[in-house]
Amino acid sequence: MAIEVKERSIVISNGRSGFKLRRYILKERNDIANPAQAMWAKQSDIVTVKTTRLALESGTVPAEWREPWERMIREFVRDTITQEWIESLSVGGEAIAKDVNRLQRKQFDFDSTMTSVKAWLDNEGGKMIVDLTTAQMNSTHALLQNQIALQVTSPYVLQQRIKPMVGLTQRETIAVSRFIAALTEEGVSADIINKQVARYAKFLHKNRALRIARTEISNAYNFGQINAIRQATVEGWLPGTPEKAWIAGGIDPCDICLGNEAAGYIELDASFPSGDDHPTTHPNDECAVGYRVRR
């Protein structure tokens, strides 16, 4: 990479890091998306007629669903997400180390095992388990209540309604429910409705899995990069004070990301206008960060 000297600043990494990140996401995304879909399939297998009867009787998510769902989410975050976070933040951090070393022909080595990274992994992992679990309980509970309000009293019918929805967000569940209502109104037979619902739900599951993959890889990658800069600063590898700038990515970046980009270069430990230290600021965020040192 050409070293760009502007006034008294030296660019460490620029917009090209955004391309690197997006290429990395394309390569890695199925490592998260496939296990996510496999988990939802396993979770939906637990929705049997027998356990649906319990849900119908209590009007809420039964322990027979909740407990295995929670366990599977914990395992997914620990075995898949956390591993992919570690890999992504290492790759992001190493890319920065390469840029730093090119700058001054030095031997800075990014350490992905430092305490701040461990604390981040624990914290983010715990948060993700709670978020995924809460979202799943809420959306299933809402769907259950909705079906009860629609006078669904057969555990067979209810099971067929809930099973394909396991793993979808509440918004997605509502979209499928509306789809079912529209088909019912048109007089479409239950058999065909179930087939169409299965197809629609499959599409939504795949999209959600990819959305989670893109977001988690990007978040960890960007976290690894800022940590590499912090480490390089502490260890004295940088020829000045580091600064960062948000680089809005994607075809049509949103106003939040454009607002962050408009802030220009800010201090390393300052927050961008959205309140974030680095991307992502929302699901599917494709932004990256450029770094430079001020002398």
Ligand SMILES: [Zn+2]
């Ligand atoms: Zn963005």
